Amino acid sequence: MKPNRSLLSLRFANIAGPALLLCIVCLGLVPRAGAAEAAAWSIKVEPVQAEEGQLPPDFSMAIYEELLAQLKKTGQFQQVYRSGDHQADGVPNLLVLRMTLLNFERGNQTERAVTTVKGATKVQVHLKVSSRDGNTLVEKDVQGTVRLFGENLKATYALAKHIAETLRDSSIPAPGAAKAAGQ
Amino acid sequence: MLTVLENTRRPKYGRKTLCAALLLLLMSLFCASLQAQTAGATSASPAAPGVRATHVLGLEGVKRNHHGTLTVQASGLNFAAKNTSGSITIASIQDVFTSQDSHQTGGKVLTVAKMGVPYGGGRFLSLFSHEKVDSLTLEYRDANGALHGAIFSMPLGQADLLKKQLVDLGAHASIPPMQSQADKKDEGGTKQ
Numbered sequence: 001m002k003p004n005r006s007l008l009s010l011r012f013a014n015i016a017g018p019a020l021l022l023c024i025v026c027l028g029l030v031p032r033a034g035a036a037e038a039a040a041w042s043i044k045v046e047p048v049q050a051e052e053g054q055l056p057p058d059f060s061m062a063i064y065e066e067l068l069a070q071l072k073k074t075g076q077f078q079q080v081y082r083s084g085d086h087q088a089d090g091v092p093n094l095l096v097l098r099m100t101l102l103n104f105e106r107g108n109q110t111e112r113a114v115t116t117v118k119g120a121t122k123v124q125v126h127l128k129v130s131s132r133d134g135n136t137l138v139e140k141d142v143q144g145t146v147r148l149f150g151e152n153l154k155a156t157y158a159l160a161k162h163i164a165e166t167l168r169d170s171s172i173p174a175p176g177a178a179k180a181a182g183q
Numbered sequence: 184m185l186t187v188l189e190n191t192r193r194p195k196y197g198r199k200t201l202c203a204a205l206l207l208l209l210m211s212l213f214c215a216s217l218q219a220q221t222a223g224a225t226s227a228s229p230a231a232p233g234v235r236a237t238h239v240l241g242l243e244g245v246k247r248n249h250h251g252t253l254t255v256q257a258s259g260l261n262f263a264a265k266n267t268s269g270s271i272t273i274a275s276i277q278d279v280f281t282s283q284d285s286h287q288t289g290g291k292v293l294t295v296a297k298m299g300v301p302y303g304g305g306r307f308l309s310l311f312s313h314e315k316v317d318s319l320t321l322e323y324r325d326a327n328g329a330l331h332g333a334i335f336s337m338p339l340g341q342a343d344l345l346k347k348q349l350v351d352l353g354a355h356a357s358i359p360p361m362q363s364q365a366d367k368k369d370e371g372g373t374k375q
Binding site for chain 2: 081109151
């Protein structure tokens with residue numbers, strides 16, 4: 001007697017479905033190695049360093065605040081400290097994020113809306129993340145741009161997001177390994 | 184004769200074109216009313232107790248893009264919005280900056296509407312649906328010494344007045360506040 005095909009497929013679906021679901025859940029629960037290592041660090045963010053008159057103060061502060069918000073959102077670091085925060089003084093595994101302005105072009109929202117191709121606002125910074133002992137762990141140029149929709153300050157949001165992504169994708173070693181590499 | 188009659192019956196412009204033109208006209212009127220409102224807000228008297236402002240970012244406990252009223256008091260700068268408020272004490276202010284920017288009015292609704300206007304009419308409308316705004320940036324430190332930055336945007340000409348009030352109360356500003364137009368006029372009057 002031949003087994004009923006529809007019954008077999010139903011049984012297969014009953015087993016395979018939950019198994020697949022279990023696999024997905026397990027994959028979601030397993031933390032990425034890089035994220036686990038970075039979670040041992042805390043980070044302190046310094047405002048953008050720029051020559052006088054190169055970067056408007058509202059942009060400078062917006063980059064700083066947006067970056068703090070993005071870093072907190074990613075959850076990559078144990079704590080995110082602001083510049084000058086006394087609470088960060090006693091933290092052992094502390095990274096310091098510094099930014100130096102490379103380029104700033106202030107666009108115009110109306111120009112963007114009318115022409116589509118002109119009036120973009122661009123901010124480019126040189127990013128440097130180093131440990132307390134001066135060992136540089138991440139160094140990269142990052143840019144934020146607003147090309148079509150949104151106000152000029154939206155470029156700071158794009159920049160902060162790119163910086164957070166750069167840190168997430170970079171393989172920051174565990175605190176012990178970083179110290180050994182520095183020595 | 185028959186052909187002449189047919190020509191006269193045919194509409195010169197299509198129905199779609201007429202609709203587009205009507206939509207364009209309505210949106211132009213809407214933009215013009217926005218411009219008029221902006222002009223009215225700009226000419227508001229500086230003696231007003233508070234300034235209508237938008238919290239762009241940075242003030243603790245207040246959500247972004249909340250509209251409210253900024254007031255300068257002896258204790259510091261207060262921002263009061265619907266169901267929420269925040270303040271920065273004078274002593275904690277490290278620096279005060281003002282700047283100007285222009286942005287598109289009408290928000291997301293008008294942006295989407297402009298995208299729907301045919302024949303590039305939306306771009307044409309963008310030429311008239313923008314306004315200049317002042318922005319006030321404050322650098323301040325909390326009790327732990329942590330640096331914060333708060334940005335507010337407000338109608339043109341208001342940021343300098345607020346900065347002047349803050350500096351008069353003892354807030355530190357690396358760039359001294361500019362004299363308002365009214366002050367300049369007064370000075371001119373006394374010289375004559």
